[in-house]
Each structure stands twice: as C-alpha cells, then as structure tokens.
Amino acid sequence: MESKEMRAAYADTLIELATTNRDIVVLEADLMRATGTGSFQKLFPDRLVNVGVAEANMVGVASGLSATGKIPFASTFACFASRRVFDQFFLSANYARLNVKLVGTDPGVTAAYNGGTHMPFEDLGLMRTIPGLTIVEPSDPASCAAFVRLAAAMYGCVYLRLPRKAAAFLYPAGEKFEFGRAKRLKEGKDLVFAALGSLMVGECLKAAQVLAGEGVEAGVVDVLCLKPLDEVTILTAAKATGRIISAENHQVMGGLGSAIAELLAEHRFGGGFKRIGIRDEFGEVGTQDYLVKRFGLGAPDLADAARKLMKES
Amino acid sequence: MKAERIAELERIAKEIRKLTIDEIGYLGVGHIGGAMSVVEVLTLLYHETMRVDPGYPRDPDRDWLVLSKGHAGPTLYATLALKGFFPKDWLHSLNKGGTKLPSHCDRNLTPGIDMTTGSLGQGFSAAMGIALGLSMEGRKSTVYAIIGDGESDEGQVWEAAMFAAHRKLSNLIAFTDFNKQQLDGTTKDILDLESLDDKWRAFGWFTQRVDGHDMAALDKAIQAAKAQAGRPSMIVMDTIKGKGCNFAEALLSNHNMSFGMDEARAAIAALGGAALGGDALGGDALGGDALGGDALGD
Ligand SMILES: Cc1ncc(C[n+]2csc(CCOP(=O)(O)OP(=O)(O)O)c2C)c(N)n1
Ligand SMILES: [Mg+2]
Numbered sequence: 001m002e003s004k005e006m007r008a009a010y011a012d013t014l015i016e017l018a019t020t021n022r023d024i025v026v027l028e029a030d031l032m033r034a035t036g037t038g039s040f041q042k043l044f045p046d047r048l049v050n051v052g053v054a055e056a057n058m059v060g061v062a063s064g065l066s067a068t069g070k071i072p073f074a075s076t077f078a079c080f081a082s083r084r085v086f087d088q089f090f091l092s093a094n095y096a097r098l099n100v101k102l103v104g105t106d107p108g109v110t111a112a113y114n115g116g117t118h119m120p121f122e123d124l125g126l127m128r129t130i131p132g133l134t135i136v137e138p139s140d141p142a143s144c145a146a147f148v149r150l151a152a153a154m155y156g157c158v159y160l161r162l163p164r165k166a167a168a169f170l171y172p173a174g175e176k177f178e179f180g181r182a183k184r185l186k187e188g189k190d191l192v193f194a195a196l197g198s199l200m201v202g203e204c205l206k207a208a209q210v211l212a213g214e215g216v217e218a219g220v221v222d223v224l225c226l227k228p229l230d231e232v233t234i235l236t237a238a239k240a241t242g243r244i245i246s247a248e249n250h251q252v253m254g255g256l257g258s259a260i261a262e263l264l265a266e267h268r269f270g271g272g273f274k275r276i277g278i279r280d281e282f283g284e285v286g287t288q289d290y291l292v293k294r295f296g297l298g299a300p301d302l303a304d305a306a307r308k309l310m311k312e313s
Numbered sequence: 314m315k316a317e318r319i320a321e322l323e324r325i326a327k328e329i330r331k332l333t334i335d336e337i338g339y340l341g342v343g344h345i346g347g348a349m350s351v352v353e354v355l356t357l358l359y360h361e362t363m364r365v366d367p368g369y370p371r372d373p374d375r376d377w378l379v380l381s382k383g384h385a386g387p388t389l390y391a392t393l394a395l396k397g398f399f400p401k402d403w404l405h406s407l408n409k410g411g412t413k414l415p416s417h418c419d420r421n422l423t424p425g426i427d428m429t430t431g432s433l434g435q436g437f438s439a440a441m442g443i444a445l446g447l448s449m450e451g452r453k454s455t456v457y458a459i460i461g462d463g464e465s466d467e468g469q470v471w472e473a474a475m476f477a478a479h480r481k482l483s484n485l486i487a488f489t490d491f492n493k494q495q496l497d498g499t500t501k502d503i504l505d506l507e508s509l510d511d512k513w514r515a516f517g518w519f520t521q522r523v524d525g526h527d528m529a530a531l532d533k534a535i536q537a538a539k540a541q542a543g544r545p546s547m548i549v550m551d552t553i554k555g556k557g558c559n560f561a562e563a564l565l566s567n568h569n570m571s572f573g574m575d576e577a578r579a580a581i582a583a584l585g586g587a588a589l590g591g592d593a594l595g596g597d598a599l600g601g602d603a604l605g606g607d608a609l610g611d
Binding site: 028030031032033034050051052053054056057079080083084113114115116117118284285286287290291294 | 340342343383408409410411412415416417419429430431432433434463464466467468495496497503504566568
C-alpha cells in the first residue's frame with residue numbers, strides 16, 4: 001500500500017495553498033524540523049514565523065495575525081499545543097472569534113521516545129470543551145491534505161491532530177471530505193468500530209480482518225472529525241449492528257469514547273458498547289509498538305473487545 | 314582548586330562523555346548535542362560541589378539539582394551512575410519500555426533525579442519553589458538549576474527570574490547552557506537572546522559569564538555565587554553544542570541525531586581510552602580501562 005509522511009502531506013498542502021493565497025502564514029515554536037515545514041520556509045521565507053521555544057506567544061501572535069486577515073497555521077507537539085497554550089488558544093483565538101489553525105503533532109503514543117512528559121492523552125478532551133471549535137484527526141495523507149485545505153477555506157478556529165510519521169493511503173487523491181462527516185471504510189453486520197486517527201483506524205482494519213477469520217463481520221467507521229461529530233453515521237452504524245466500539249489514541253475520558261457515549265445515551269441506544277483508549281493513566285517512554293501493547297490499543301485488544309461484546313450482547 | 318583535582322575532574326568528565334555517547338548510541342537516537350554541552354557542569358556539581366549521598370538520594374539535607382533542559386537527561390544519568398546512584402548497566406535501558414531512564418528526567422523513576430522536566434521552562438520555576446521551600450525550612454542546602462539558551466525563549470523563565478530576585482533566593486545558583494543553538498537553528502537566527510548577561514543583571518541576578526567547558530573557571534564562578542547574599546545567581550556558560558562527540562560537534566545541526574554503535578565507538582575512541590562498545594555496559598569492559606581507574610566509583 002502506498003504511504004506518505006503525514007507531516008509531508010501537511011507541509012505540501014500548505015505550499016500548494018500559499019502559492020495562490022498570500023494570507024497563508026505558518027508559525028512554528030522551534031519545532032520546524034519536527035513538523036517538516038522547512039520546505040515551506042524555503043519557498044516562503046517571509047511567511048514562516050518561528051517564534052522560538054515560546055508556544056504561548058506563538059498562539060497569541062497567531063491570533064493577532066488572524067485579526068489582520070492572515071490565515072495562520074501554528075504547530076507544535078500536541079502536548080504543548082493543548083496543555084501549554086490552552087488559555088491563549090481558548091481566549092485570544094476562540095473566544096475572540098478569530099481564525100487560528102492550531103496543529104498538534106505527535107499525539108498519544110506516537111510521542112514514543114519523547115516519553116510521558118510529551119505524550120498527550122488529554123488534548124482532545126481539552127479541545128472538545130471549547131465552544132464552536134472544529135477538531136480533526138486525519139486518518140491518512142489524503143484526508144490530511146483535504147482537511148488542511150478545508151481549514152484554510154473556512155473562517156474559524158481548527159485543531160488538527162497530526163502524527164508526523166508515514167501513514168498508508170486509505171483514500172484516493174480526489175476523495176471529498178467535509179467537516180462533520182465520517183467515512184464508512186468497511187461494512188460489517190455484527191459490530192462496528194468507530195476509530196479516530198491513522199493509528200487506530202489501521203488497528204481497527206487489522207482487527208476486523210482477524211475477526212472475519214472467526215466468522216465475525218466487523219465494520220469500520222473512520223470518524224475523522226471529532227467535533228462536530230458525525231452523529232448520524234455513527235448512530236446509524238451502531239443501531240444497524242447493535243454493537244459499537246470506539247477506538248482512540250487518547251484517554252477514554254473526554255475524547256471520542258466520551259463523545260460516542262454521550263451520543264448513544266442521549267439516543268437511548270440499548271446495544272453493546274465498549275471504549276478502547278487509555279484508562280486514566282499517564283504516558284511513558286518506549287517504542288510506539290511497545291506503547292500500543294502497553295496501553296491496549298492494538299488490533300489484538302480491539303479483537304478481544306469485539307469478542308467480549310459478541311458474547312455479552 | 315588544585316591542579317591535580319582539576320585534572321581528575323576532567324578525567325571523570327571524559328568518562329561521563331563516553332558513557333553518554335555509548336548510552337545514546339546503544340539506543341540509536343537522542344539529544345546528543347545538548348547532552349554534550351552540559352558534561353563539565355554536571356561533572357563538577359556531582360563530583361565536587363554538591364552535597365549528595367548516592368545511598369540516600371532523598372536526604373533532606375542534600376543539595377538539589379533541577380535539569381530544566383530535561384532532554385539532557387542521558388548526561389545526568391551517566392553522571393549519577395558514575396557517582397554510584399544506580400548500576401552503570403542501567404544506561405543501556407535508556408528509553409526502553411519499562412525503563413527507569415526515560416529521555417526526559419523523571420523524579421519518580423530515577424534515583425537521584427530531583428525534579429521531573431521536559432516541558433521547557435517548567436523546571437526552572439520548580440527550582441524557585443524548591444529554593445523557597447528549603448529556605449522556609451531553614452535548610453542550608455543549595456539548589457542548582459540548568460536551563461538551555463533556547464529554553465530561555467519561554468516567558469516562564471523570565472517570570473521565574475523576577476520571582477527569584479524579588480524573593481532574594483540566594484540559595485539558588487542557576488546556569489544557562491549558552492551553546493548558541495536551539496532546535497531549528499542558531500539562537501541568533503531564531504530568537505536573539507543578546508545581551509543575555511545584561512538581561513539577567515537587569516532582572517536582579519548576580520550574573521557571571523564563563524567558559525562552560527573550563528572546570529576551574531566554573532568552580533570559581535560557583536564559589537563566587539555561593540558567597541553572594543540576598544540575590545540569586547546566574548552563571549552563563551559559553552558552551553559548544555555536541556562538544557567532544559566528534560561527529561556531532563562537526564555538524565551545525567546536532568540537536569537530535571540518529572547514530573549507532575559504530576559511530577559511538579569511533580567517537581569514544583577519539584576521546585582516548587578504549588571504546589566501551591555496545592555490550593560494554595552490560596558486560597566485561599565495565600570498570601576496566603574504559604572507565605579509567607579508581608576514583609570513578611565515588
Ligand atoms: C515547552 C517545550 N517546547 C518545545 C519543546 C521541544 N524541544 C526540546 S529541546 C528544544 C530546543 C531547546 O533548545 P535549548 O534550550 O537551547 O537546548 P540545547 O541546545 O541545550 O539542547 C525544543 C524546542 C520542549 N521540550 N518543551
Ligand atoms: Mg541551546
């Protein structure tokens with residue numbers, strides 16, 4: 001399967017947009033080498049603003065730039081993009097009704113060797129409480145490029161959660177995406193996985209394959225947009241099979257698992273429901289593979305949850 | 314300090330440098346640049362200046378160190394291991410799943426680590442709190458803190474700077490690792506800090522500027538800082554990012570590098586003495602020539 005670095009999809013799309021739109025500006029806080037926007041800087045040196053290791057200032061500056069009509073994309077590791085600048089992003093950007101696109105890289109266990117201090121399991125939970133904020137976690141390079149374009153085209157703040165590493169293409173280049181729209185990647189009559197982000201979508205597809213070998217047909221919904229959530233697609237899939245499992249590279253509290261639980265409860269879904277994600281723990285250091293196992297995020301964990309759900313309901 | 318003692322400390326620094334290169338090379342990737350530039354200051358602090366007891370890491374009467382540029386953890390681990398806080402073979406567990414030595418310092422995992430750091434700027438404020446708490450308790454301990462020059466971009470550093478001067482925290486001695494490099498380039502290009510000494514002076518700190526690889530000069534500066542009353546001290550160290558690790562030092566950009574044991578062995582050999590080798594920390598070469606003689610286990 002063809003793949004591409006997610007950060008390359010991000011940077012390439014910014015270059016494509018900046019070529020025709022002179023308002024696109026990129027902000028970095030001394031992590032440009034990690035985010036990979038060096039290619040943007042080469043072409044548009046005046047439109048890449050590296051503020052140094054000063055994330056709070058970066059989000060404030062981005063807010064001010066957007067007040068003058070610029071369209072700022074500001075990035076840093078997701079731990080800093082959420083925890084470290086929450087007030088600046090909340091108030092100067094969102095409450096002030098400005099137009100800041102904040103990009104958090106290396107979410108959840110993809111922070112790997114940077115360890116627990118750098119491992120955000122709570123960024124989505126924090127962001128989801130900001131009124132009106134759009135939250136996306138693309139699942140492949142095509143959806144990443146598409147949502148960067150959509151974010152630039154829309155007035156309003158966006159939080160884009162972005163693993164840096166290579167991810168397999170799940171969609172063709174011309175695929176249409178929309179904020180608030182999930183994609184049904186795979187149909188299945190027995191249960192459905194609702195997954196967020198390239199890591200978890202990939203693990204769910206693997207789990208579905210394992211389950212198929214056991215005669216269990218599991219579908220996969222690629223959620224893409226945590227807010228606004230595609231309630232219709234998720235609820236319809238859950239009701240059609242009677243069983244749903246949420247899967248996120250994040251705490252089950254506050255993120256996708258919570259969002260789906262709220263949806264199901266409010267719509268009197270009486271079927272089976274399980275959440276895969278981190279259970280009230282801090283991150284720790286290790287390879288991504290080790291951490292996927294350690295925190296129970298892998299295909300075997302998803303398949304186990306599915307088997308239990310099949311027995312229970 | 315006597316010439317022999319300086320020579321001895323320089324020899325220990327070389328061993329810490331070798332162990333750190335080995336530690337990161339064994340894993341295959343790490344913050345080699347900023348790890349190398351703090352070797353001398355950590356050697357001097359742990360093997361000369363600070364009151365610490367490897368057998369009693371949480372001794373309430375100890376001196377404290379906050380490595381606020383937490384990504385240099387591997388150097389501190391090598392320093393603590395040589396001092397006897399934990400076995401040297403732990404160094405090969407850097408960043409492995411379940412390790413006690415994570416890339417960034419963690420006070421709950423590693424014996425001898427006084428504060429958890431990794432989000433730049435935060436450790437520095439914590440050091441102020443530790444200094445304040447110890448002085449409230451009437452303890453004679455000194456708190457040492459090390460920040461990066463890139464780290465000094467964080468507003469939090471300057472909030473802490475004002476706080477420490479206002480509170481007259483004279484039991485606090487801080488160092489800036491002024492290696493003129495941050496992650497994306499030189500501090501001059503990314504966010505110019507100069508004149509850094511003047512900034513610290515203006516913030517009310519007793520400020521000195523020294524060659525951060527000169528053991529005698531560093532020691533003198535620490536003594537002068539200790540003699541101060543009524544204000545915190547900042548020692549701005551001119552350093553070289555990647556210092557002493559030949560392949561890293563030769564590069565302009567060495568913040569975080571991938572390299573293996575072949576490069577590590579060659580860099581260690583270039584420092585003189587036997588290369589430790591990939592399995593040295595777990596095996597025979599330990600305590601042998603590579604680690605030099607007697608004084609290293611102290
Ligand atoms: C709050 C925060 N932002 C970003 C980072 C990522 N980061 C780690 S090291 C570094 C550069 C630090 O430069 P400097 O302080 O000069 O370190 P040194 O040169 O000593 O390695 C950055 C941006 C971080 N650890 N914490
Ligand atoms: Mg530096």
